[in-house]
Amino acid sequence: MVQERTLPAFHGTPAQITRDEGLMLYEDMVLGRYFEDKCAEMYYRGKMFGFVHLYNGQEAVSTGVIKAMRPDDYACSTYRDHVHALSMGVPARQVMAELFGKEAGCSRGRGGSMHLFSAEHHLLGGFAFIGEGIPVALGAAFQSRYRREAMGDASANQVTACFFGDGTTNNGQFFECLNMAALWKLPILFVVENNKWAIGMAHERASSQPEIYRKANAFGMAGVEVDGMDVLAVRTVAQTAIERARAGEGPTLIECLTYRFRGHSLADPDELRSKAEKEVWLARDPLKRFEAYLLEQNLANESELKAIRQKIQTEIDEAVHFAEEAPEPTPEDLYRYVFDD
Amino acid sequence: MAETLMFNALREALDEEMERDATVCVLGEDVGHYGGSYKVTKDLYKKYGELRVLDTPIAENSFTGMAVGAAMTGLRPIIEGMNMGFLLLAFNQIANNAGMLRYTSGGNYKIPMVIRGPGGVGRQLGAEHSQRLEAYFQAVPGLKIVACSTPYNAKGLLKSAIRDNNPVLFFEHVLLYNLKEDLPNHEYLVPLNQAEVVRPGNDVTILTYSRMRHHVMQAVKSLEKKGLDPEVIDLISLKPLDFETIGTSLRKTHRVIVVEECMKTGGIGAEIIASINDRFFDELDAPVVRLSSQDIPTPYNGKLESLTIVQPQQIEAAVEKMAALQV
Numbered sequence: 199m200v201q202e203r204t205l206p207a208f209h210g211t212p213a214q215i216t217r218d219e220g221l222m223l224y225e226d227m228v229l230g231r232y233f234e235d236k237c238a239e240m241y242y243r244g245k246m247f248g249f250v251h252l253y254n255g256q257e258a259v260s261t262g263v264i265k266a267m268r269p270d271d272y273a274c275s276t277y278r279d280h281v282h283a284l285s286m287g288v289p290a291r292q293v294m295a296e297l298f299g300k301e302a303g304c305s306r307g308r309g310g311s312m313h314l315f316s317a318e319h320h321l322l323g324g325f326a327f328i329g330e331g332i333p334v335a336l337g338a339a340f341q342s343r344y345r346r347e348a349m350g351d352a353s354a355n356q357v358t359a360c361f362f363g364d365g366t367t368n369n370g371q372f373f374e375c376l377n378m379a380a381l382w383k384l385p386i387l388f389v390v391e392n393n394k395w396a397i398g399m400a401h402e403r404a405s406s407q408p409e410i411y412r413k414a415n416a417f418g419m420a421g422v423e424v425d426g427m428d429v430l431a432v433r434t435v436a437q438t439a440i441e442r443a444r445a446g447e448g449p450t451l452i453e454c455l456t457y458r459f460r461g462h463s464l465a466d467p468d469e470l471r472s473k474a475e476k477e478v479w480l481a482r483d484p485l486k487r488f489e490a491y492l493l494e495q496n497l498a499n500e501s502e503l504k505a506i507r508q509k510i511q512t513e514i515d516e517a518v519h520f521a522e523e524a525p526e527p528t529p530e531d532l533y534r535y536v537f538d539d
Numbered sequence: 540m541a542e543t544l545m546f547n548a549l550r551e552a553l554d555e556e557m558e559r560d561a562t563v564c565v566l567g568e569d570v571g572h573y574g575g576s577y578k579v580t581k582d583l584y585k586k587y588g589e590l591r592v593l594d595t596p597i598a599e600n601s602f603t604g605m606a607v608g609a610a611m612t613g614l615r616p617i618i619e620g621m622n623m624g625f626l627l628l629a630f631n632q633i634a635n636n637a638g639m640l641r642y643t644s645g646g647n648y649k650i651p652m653v654i655r656g657p658g659g660v661g662r663q664l665g666a667e668h669s670q671r672l673e674a675y676f677q678a679v680p681g682l683k684i685v686a687c688s689t690p691y692n693a694k695g696l697l698k699s700a701i702r703d704n705n706p707v708l709f710f711e712h713v714l715l716y717n718l719k720e721d722l723p724n725h726e727y728l729v730p731l732n733q734a735e736v737v738r739p740g741n742d743v744t745i746l747t748y749s750r751m752r753h754h755v756m757q758a759v760k761s762l763e764k765k766g767l768d769p770e771v772i773d774l775i776s777l778k779p780l781d782f783e784t785i786g787t788s789l790r791k792t793h794r795v796i797v798v799e800e801c802m803k804t805g806g807i808g809a810e811i812i813a814s815i816n817d818r819f820f821d822e823l824d825a826p827v828v829r830l831s832s833q834d835i836p837t838p839y840n841g842k843l844e845s846l847t848i849v850q851p852q853q854i855e856a857a858v859e860k861m862a863a864l865q866v
Binding site for chain 2: 272274303304305306307308309313315316317318322323325326327330332333334335336337338339340341343344345347348349370371374375377378381534535536537538
């Protein structure tokens, strides 16, 4: 019998956000949602190929964590990486062009949906195989500590956020990296997007200890469970973890309880998740909840929110146009980027 | 000149590069306090500190991936594979991330890192600790692979590998660490992509690398007494193969013997022969002969182990037979 999860109450004092912060967070979440909706449309119209894993429903995690970070901090993602890229500041047109396989894409058409990279925006990458991005993120975090302590660079206090799903917490690299991060007090946030399902494997059927944040105890590090559908709750938890990391106090494991509103990928018929379960989570849509919050708190009015949605819709439409018009990589450049010459 | 053992030549290379560039760091199991499984990193942590010579937990895939992330963000990590066979456990990080990530990222990142350590068949170490992985990795795009064979080339190659902006798999051989050689007192580098003509000759081209270079040269002593004149080329670079040097030699001798410690099936020799056929078939007077290890897990028993790998007498016989062919 699969037990229904209990969402943690948001125990912190209510996050104090300014109107500008609220609008910034909302805009980022809308960008993520609208971008993914457009991807689904493009996929079904035959413009996009391969495996495309969408982020709909999980926006509060990407926005909550990344918008609590500095621009020179790092983020590392998985195959579900479009929205992390956008939150990190990679322009929508560059992400869309990548999904169209164009040279103007952020990975120059060579990575595709599962492999978005941007050195400029400190996006370490999207990684296809379960768990393989975690050690890479650990390396970026190690580099921060190394520069600070072995090279005497006092300004080297960048934090790395490493995103992955619940299925990944059953992989050896997860445990090995938590061990090393705690051992060396590395400035890293391990952010688990616990959306309950690894394709068709329910979390409770795969994990003997389903409460992932408790695994932090084994390594003597901070572990926090948070409502992943509440952007302010996520943001507050992230701010605390980031502050701890910058202070040299080491890593935090953050379990965000969230849900994807679409199948694992657009090729997934999504038959195992029950209609009732989906409805429960759809009712907790992070964008709708945050809209309601902004209105109730008088941080924004309906016309301002509508203007943001229209602005983003235009940005997405422009990104598609850009991606369609952009040239393909040239055959002569087939071997380019294999080595750094 | 200074008489130097191979493991100290490697240590000197690490020391010089760490002195030269603060982003150069070493990590792996027992590299710090213990000084490395063959003492290549001995006492470096006392000079550079524990972060720059980092003892890691036993988690090969994860610390290799950590090195990838550190390299992507500006460090120059050197991983010691305590035994290079352990790299099987890190194959995902070496192939997907170290090798392919630069391309997959469209050039966003470069990954300057070195993975070095003892490989090859030792003295009765048994199957798992006697592996030759160079052929497994040769097929991975984006990796450079070298195999050192003398104190001189070991030091110069390792310095070049550390300065290279690409991931380099640096194969040492477990039985060569105590080789002695007089090394220059001045700094020198050995290029990563070039073979070495160990002995110019006219009769037969022998292509070899790593420990087998020494078996070949042992055979050459006998062959010289019989009036034969083989050319010996130490490939050094296993990826890319140095076809300029190979081609120059082959156009002179028109006969090739490959001597390797790799397995016959799917070994480096197989790739060499395929490439020679592609490029130089018209120059050949005879099919290329390949002397390789037997296709078995390396047995513990000493006599069986000796039968597994190529011995000097076999090389001698192969050269005599090849040279005797009339065309």
